Amino acid sequence: MRSLYLWLSRLIALGVVVQVLVIAWSAFDIFNKANDGVPFTEDTDANAGQLVHSAVGMMVIPALALIFGIVSFFAKVPGGIGRAWITVGLVVLQIVLAFVSFDAPVVGMLHALNAFAIAGVAGVAGARASRAARSDTSVAAPVGSSDPGVTAGA
């Protein structure tokens, strides 16, 4: 369960990287076409970058984040539940920011900033999980130590 947690955190961080790549592609594609005189209206088809960005952003990452949050309950990563659910919250915020940005493009800067926050929190969560796994295998946890167990708010 912990390795699943680890891989989910990595996939989410990787997902953010993919999002940055494809949206840059999309933006340059639009600049390129606009230079050729292509109008951008309601009738313009989304380009490949936009399609990938919306599919990854609206479906893949939210699904991963939700599974991440659920898995965190059972992964026994110190502080792992908190980081996982912060990730979920940031992903929800990210979608809200995206739709606000369609009306107020300047908000898009927060959308970009929040993307780094998602990758950062997921990345730290993964690093902690990986460290916890290493310390488990190298040093056996003291038996009978005061173990308060997993608490939901942790």
Next chain:
Amino acid sequence: MTALDDPAEQVPTSAGGDNHALSTAVDDAAGTPPAPAPGGAEAAGRRSWVRHLTRWGAIGLSLVLVGTLGYLWFDSRVPSTYSVIDMGYADYGGGAVPLAGHQHAGGVSVSTLTGPATGTPAVAVTLTARKESFTLASGERVDGYTLNHASPGPEIRARVGDLVQVDLVNESVPDGVALHWHGVRVPNAEDGVAGVTQDAVPVGGRHTYRFVAQDAGTYWYHSHQVSHEQVKGGLFGALVVDPSPADLVLPVHTYDGRRTVQGASGERRLPAPAGVPARLRLINTDNGPLRLSVTGAPYRVVAVDGHDLHGPTDISDRGVVIAAGGRVDLSVTPPAGGGAVRVDLGAGSSVVVGPAGASAPAAVTPAAVVDLLSYGTRGPVDLDLSHFDRDFTLSIGRSPGFLDGRPGLWWTMNGHLYPDVPMFMVRTGDIVKMTISNDSGEVHPMHLHGHVALVLSRNGVPSSGSPWWTDSLDVDDGESYVIAFKADNPGIWLDHCHNLPHATDGMIAHLAYEGYTTPYVIGGKADNAPE
């Protein structure tokens, strides 16, 4: 930070510890307690109990979360075949409710509501639909759809009272086709909506439309089967009733990112004598609003959606917006002293109207547009507005949810996602008031089939100009329109957003007359998909 720094969680020791957390969770879920810590006194037991409770709480929470989302997903799925009269909920608008309730069983089939079965048509056209590559009048190749090897399809001209007969032949459109007469008050069976008023015409099939042209004006026809793709790809044409021979019919369409007028991109020169008013019949066949401007001479908006305006006045400093699916007739007069008039359609497309060789000034984008609510002067209205039999509300919003299993932020009608949308129920002869408000963040061109509605007010401000009759009304974000129409054309009619991808995403409601039913289904053997 190490594991020890985090007092809330300690690395567990149970079930072999470390990397076997998965098996621990499974054991826990199965109710098997982990091995008790040695030296466990009462405190250890209590801790273990707390841990179990927390673990079960987490499992429960996860199940609730996944279960809720799963249920919402499952519940949102639309069956592959269904009848539009069974979907959504009936809205009687405060009017008469049939004793039998919302039941159409045994009603009159809309397939009987045809145009005249006998009589020699005054206008007879055969339209052959094909999926093929074609060349625009300006030379570009486009992969799309044609009627008689052309897009736009043939321009159909008729006089008021003419019996129009159109034989539609599908030669090679794999999804099937159906032709809808946009803005034309045809009998319901001739409305051309696949899955509601007919089955889509399959490859090799044929369907005949027959109707009498009742109202003069500028209209158009287009496919209403997989329309978001077929209309975009070129399956449409103009239909004009009672034009003068000199009128210029100007369908505007964007093919593969190229805006065109009369099927040609760039500047299109149309000869017209100086000093004589020319009538330009513009049709917005795209999905977004069309903003146009006129330079070179003052102009007038003489008709909207096929209906003449009363007392139009000269405009020189404002543009005009045509809603998606809407039409606007302009009167422009090339100056007597030479020169031409330019109507700029945006995106590099324009028409230049005037004597051969006359030059037109460059396009200027005016800051403001004509407000049809106050343009022109008041005139007679052929609609009794003293009382209303129905008072409907259609509020457009946007909400997160699942649409046919797809998560997203979707358009809503009266707070519901498709197919849980209202079915506006009327009786023949009802005078209907409808308030359409939009709080969704985007403009929606609302199109009611088979009827023409009068705009009464916008945002509480009553119409003060010419009577404004419309069938394709742009309701912008934050706006609220009150419209009225007479329910005088029985059947089952679409009332939908003419930004066709929005219709695909569920912005489709229906206006249904009590006592009528449709034998056609969405899906089914004909794979009907009107949007």
